[in-house]
Amino acid sequence: MPAKRSLSKQKTSLTMAITPPAEPTTKGERTRAVLLDAAKRLFVSQGFHGTSMRAIADEAGLALGGIYNHFGSKEDIFVAILAERHPFLIVLPAIQSAQGATVEVLVRDAAGRMIAELSQNQEFLNLLLIELVEFEAKHIPMMFDTLFPPLMEFAQRFQAVHGPLREIPLPIILRSFIGLFFSYFITDLLIGNLLPAEMKSGAFDYFIDIYLHGILAGE
Amino acid sequence: MPAKRSLSKQKTSLTMAITPPAEPTTKGERTRAVLLDAAKRLFVSQGFHGTSMRAIADEAGLALGGIYNHFGSKEDIFVAILAERHPFLIVLPAIQSAQGATVEVLVRDAAGRMIAELSQNQEFLNLLLIELVEFEAKHIPMMFDTLFPPLMEFAQRFQAVHGPLREIPLPIILRSFIGLFFSYFITDLLIGNLLPAEMKSGAFDYFIDIYLHGILAGE
DNA sequence: CCTACCGATCGGTAGG
DNA sequence: CCTACCGATCGGTAGG
Numbered sequence: 001m002p003a004k005r006s007l008s009k010q011k012t013s014l015t016m017a018i019t020p021p022a023e024p025t026t027k028g029e030r031t032r033a034v035l036l037d038a039a040k041r042l043f044v045s046q047g048f049h050g051t052s053m054r055a056i057a058d059e060a061g062l063a064l065g066g067i068y069n070h071f072g073s074k075e076d077i078f079v080a081i082l083a084e085r086h087p088f089l090i091v092l093p094a095i096q097s098a099q100g101a102t103v104e105v106l107v108r109d110a111a112g113r114m115i116a117e118l119s120q121n122q123e124f125l126n127l128l129l130i131e132l133v134e135f136e137a138k139h140i141p142m143m144f145d146t147l148f149p150p151l152m153e154f155a156q157r158f159q160a161v162h163g164p165l166r167e168i169p170l171p172i173i174l175r176s177f178i179g180l181f182f183s184y185f186i187t188d189l190l191i192g193n194l195l196p197a198e199m200k201s202g203a204f205d206y207f208i209d210i211y212l213h214g215i216l217a218g219e
Numbered sequence: 220m221p222a223k224r225s226l227s228k229q230k231t232s233l234t235m236a237i238t239p240p241a242e243p244t245t246k247g248e249r250t251r252a253v254l255l256d257a258a259k260r261l262f263v264s265q266g267f268h269g270t271s272m273r274a275i276a277d278e279a280g281l282a283l284g285g286i287y288n289h290f291g292s293k294e295d296i297f298v299a300i301l302a303e304r305h306p307f308l309i310v311l312p313a314i315q316s317a318q319g320a321t322v323e324v325l326v327r328d329a330a331g332r333m334i335a336e337l338s339q340n341q342e343f344l345n346l347l348l349i350e351l352v353e354f355e356a357k358h359i360p361m362m363f364d365t366l367f368p369p370l371m372e373f374a375q376r377f378q379a380v381h382g383p384l385r386e387i388p389l390p391i392i393l394r395s396f397i398g399l400f401f402s403y404f405i406t407d408l409l410i411g412n413l414l415p416a417e418m419k420s421g422a423f424d425y426f427i428d429i430y431l432h433g434i435l436a437g438e
Numbered sequence: 439c440c441t442a443c444c445g446a447t448c449g450g451t452a453g454g
Numbered sequence: 455c456c457t458a459c460c461g462a463t464c465g466g467t468a469g470g
Contacts, residue, residue: 028457047353049268053449065451066459074449103435126352132408133348134266144413164436172425173434175406179426182405183398189351191394194363206391207398214432215392216322217383250439272469284470285439293469 032070035060039077040085044123048078048134082131082139087124088147090117095154104212106161107177110154111208114181125185151178180211251289254279258296259304263342267297267353301350301358306343307366309336314373323431325380326396329373330427333400344404370397399430 038059100106257278319325
């Protein structure tokens with residue numbers, strides 16, 4: 001009778017770190033990191049249900065069974081990606097390092113930093129869309145608790161710096177600031193390469209401009 | 220040896236009608252409509268790859284093989300939904316019927332009509348997100364040709380009515396107007412039920428307000 | 439439109 | 455006793 005092996009089905013921590021994961025040191029940590037990166041690439045380009053465990057194993061360069069030494073299931077892999085590779089890990093440092101003595105300068109600086117980071121990481125949007133479409137946002141609450149405080153802290157700086165805001169609740173100002181990026185990137189995906197450059201070049205600057213001043217000329 | 224059945228793999232028209240599909244009359248048309256509605260419900264809640272042909276058959280109340288009398292593949296069903304049930308069929312009439320003698324009134328009227336329609340049809344966003352995530356937006360070009368002209372026509376009305384716009388290219392104004400809805404609905408999905416009502420109630424009115432006037436108080 | 443299947447592939451686990 | 459896998463196969467399901 002064979003002895004039962006103890007499979008270390010490591011549960012991904014459900015509290016999220018704001019700092020990126022530490023550099024993997026042991027062989028196991030390195031393999032785990034390779035798996036997460038491989039799965040992330042495939043999920044981003046094919047979706048969650050469109051990606052097989054075999055495809056992840058191939059992309060990571062190991063056998064299918066080897067995955068289960070690191071993750072208990074395919075969903076566990078996705079959750080780990082959200083927790084350890086999610087786009088907000090990139091966005092938060094960018095937003096927190098923003099500088100500006102007025103609201104306008106602060107917003108432009110924060111938005112510029114975020115766009116610079118996010119444009120290099122196009123997968124940020126897809127991971128979130130997969131979460132919304134294929135998981136009905138069920139993992140969002142676990143992310144929310146750690147993301148909300150620093151975001152609100154940023155929003156507070158809107159009020160602290162010089163420059164009057166119109167009478168809009170601060171949470172709405174923050175929400176619409178974040179929404180700006182969805183607005184920009186999703187319409188960018190929709191128009192794709194179909195449009196003349198005039199509708200794309202410098203578009204984000206105009207988006208920020210509208211966020212700050214609106215489309216109407218002052219009377 | 221069974222005789223080979225002639226499968227009527229009806230191709231969905233690749234040009235899109237702006238008018239909704241005609242009321243189904245024949246038995247076959249009714250079954251087809253039932254299949255599209257069933258598949259749409261499942262796609263919206265589980266994604267494309269997360270929905271099986273058997274599930275669609277069950278939801279529609281027929282056998283698996285029966286689906287293929289109406290559609291050649293699962294993807295064909297999705298394409299037919301995009302072409303005949305897609306959200307823009309709802310949005311375009313709303314936008315075209317908008318009234319207003321000034322830009323501000325026109326924008327508020329159009330946005331109000333769109334939100335009213337879209338809030339009743341929460342699936343509108345998910346269908347588009349599925350297209351973006353699971354199909355990498357490959358069906359968008361077929362939709363674009365028919366959607367772009369009426370949208371630009373609407374944008375032209377921005378200029379025709381009284382009320383000066385800031386110096387922003389018209390395509391950008393249109394794009395950011397459309398983006399407003401992604402901004403609103405996606406942030407709504409993200410915050411879910413986690414937030415106090417204060418951040419949600421009347422939020423869209425504020426979004427429109429920011430679109431028109433920006434967050435900064437005039438100096 | 440159904441029953442009965444196919445080639446293949448699915449997510450996950452067996453013993454070693 | 456642990457880790458990090460392997461080749462092979464489990465029970466079921468995929469699109470057609």
